[in-house]
Amino acid sequence: MAVRIGIIGAGNIGSVHASQFSQLRDACEITAITDLYVPLAEQRAAEFGIPGVPESPEALIQSPNVDAVIIGVPNQYHAELAVRAIEAGKHVLLEKPMGINAAAAKQILKASQASDKVVMIGHQMRWESVPMQIKEQIDRGELGRIYTAKTGWFRRKGIPGWGTWFTRMDQSGGGPLIDIGVHMLDLALYLMGNPKPVSVFGSTYAEFGPKRKGIGTWGKPNWSGVYDVEDLATAMIKMEDGSTLTLEVSWAVHMDTDNTPFVHLMGTEGGASYRGATGKLLTEKFDKPLETPLSRPENDESERLRLSRHFIDCILTGKRPITSALTGYTNNLVLDAIYESSRTGHEVKLDWNL
Numbered sequence: 021m022a023v024r025i026g027i028i029g030a031g032n033i034g035s036v037h038a039s040q041f042s043q044l045r046d047a048c049e050i051t052a053i054t055d056l057y058v059p060l061a062e063q064r065a066a067e068f069g070i071p072g073v074p075e076s077p078e079a080l081i082q083s084p085n086v087d088a089v090i091i092g093v094p095n096q097y098h099a100e101l102a103v104r105a106i107e108a109g110k111h112v113l114l115e116k117p118m119g120i121n122a123a124a125a126k127q128i129l130k131a132s133q134a135s136d137k138v139v140m141i142g143h144q145m146r147w148e149s150v151p152m153q154i155k156e157q158i159d160r161g162e163l164g165r166i167y168t169a170k171t172g173w174f175r176r177k178g179i180p181g182w183g184t185w186f187t188r189m190d191q192s193g194g195g196p197l198i199d200i201g202v203h204m205l206d207l208a209l210y211l212m213g214n215p216k217p218v219s220v221f222g223s224t225y226a227e228f229g230p231k232r233k234g235i236g237t238w239g240k241p242n243w244s245g246v247y248d249v250e251d252l253a254t255a256m257i258k259m260e261d262g263s264t265l266t267l268e269v270s271w272a273v274h275m276d277t278d279n280t281p282f283v284h285l286m287g288t289e290g291g292a293s294y295r296g297a298t299g300k301l302l303t304e305k306f307d308k309p310l311e312t313p314l315s316r317p318e319n320d321e322s323e324r325l326r327l328s329r330h331f332i333d334c335i336l337t338g339k340r341p342i343t344s345a346l347t348g349y350t351n352n353l354v355l356d357a358i359y360e361s362s363r364t365g366h367e368v369k370l371d372w373n374l
């Protein structure tokens with residue numbers, strides 16, 4: 021039987037999910053969509069031929085015509101809606117970051133541990149072609165033991181939706197660190213083999229947003245709104261196994277940057293680099309450095325479609341999603357520690373007590 025999907029949040033990402041899951045018609049069917057702003061949900065319903073527009077998230081969650089709930093709303097509401105959906109016996113695909121902070125993410129993790137349903141976080145970068153090729157090499161042992169890595173994403177001038185929920189601490193939980201940094205952290209930890217982070221030293225800065233500089237093209241600014249988040253973050257994360265990861269992200273910076281997300285993995289036998297649609301494998305052979313370029317194949321399907329298929333596959337087969345509630349919680353713990361380290365000026369040890 022096709023999985024019946026309900027989408028909460030008809031904004032940017034809600035519409036992306038509607039378009040991706042609409043392409044998997046053999047395996048699923050979008051039966052409902054809702055939004056705080058109902059006319060937007062009605063508009064998406066007409067666009068994607070979705071039959072139901074429940075009047076509230078609660079009505080969608082309780083609907084007998086919905087097996088799986090996709091949540092694409094501002095970060096502040098993630099925990100409340102995800103826990104409600106899990107407790108109502110639904111599968112959940114929740115947008116990143118899992119929680120607005122680690123305490124919120126912990127509520128979702130606990131609800132997911134008490135349920136047999138699929139709970140997955142929307143980290144589509146794991147499904148991009150070059151990271152997938154690198155992962156294959158790592159799994160074959162080509163890199164040996166990865167002892168250090170660098171990841172980041174420097175946007176030169178890319179503050180999204182100044183004054184909207186994106187730039188309000190109480191609604192987003194932070195700036196580029198929780199927005200794009202969470203993707204990079206997630207991808208780097210995954211490629212490193214999910215080592216357990218134990219401590220963090222970091223700093224965040226807000227040098228552009230408060231001056232209304234560094235504005236990007238994503239999201240319409242609201243100049244009567246608030247900007248109280250960082251616009252650059254830098255951190256060093258130490259793992260239980262002794263490996264380290266540096267994470268650096270910006271929405272805006274005066275730097276010679278190509279605006280491309282990157283991960284560099286340094287292993288005992290080889291290295292690997294990911295830079296958007298391209299990458300490299302690096303090693304040494306016959307006393308010479310050897311580099312193999314990697315690229316995204318032509319006509320490659322989208323990473324978001326692969327992510328959507330994985331969600332449905334997990335529901336149908338009982339498989340555990342690769343971006344589980346535990347990996348989402350790990351990301352939130354690290355992000356909280358970076359913000360705390362920046363506030364206190366000290367290294368912060370992660371508290372793994374649940």
Ligand SMILES: NC(=O)c1ccc[n+]([C@@H]2O[C@H](COP(=O)([O-])OP(=O)(O)OC[C@H]3O[C@@H](n4cnc5c(N)ncnc54)[C@H](O)[C@@H]3O)[C@@H](O)[C@H]2O)c1
Nearest residue numbers: 029030031032033034055056057092093094095097115116
């Ligand atoms: N995976 C990705 O690359 C990616 C990309 C963009 C956004 N996101 C994530 O998706 C989420 C939404 O971002 P967006 O860009 O779509 O934002 P958006 O502002 O475009 O859309 C959010 C929508 O949620 C609605 N909404 C707000 N509160 C609600 C509530 N309590 N119940 C129901 N609807 C509510 C709003 O009316 C709006 O239409 C965020 O968590 C963001 O981090 C992920």
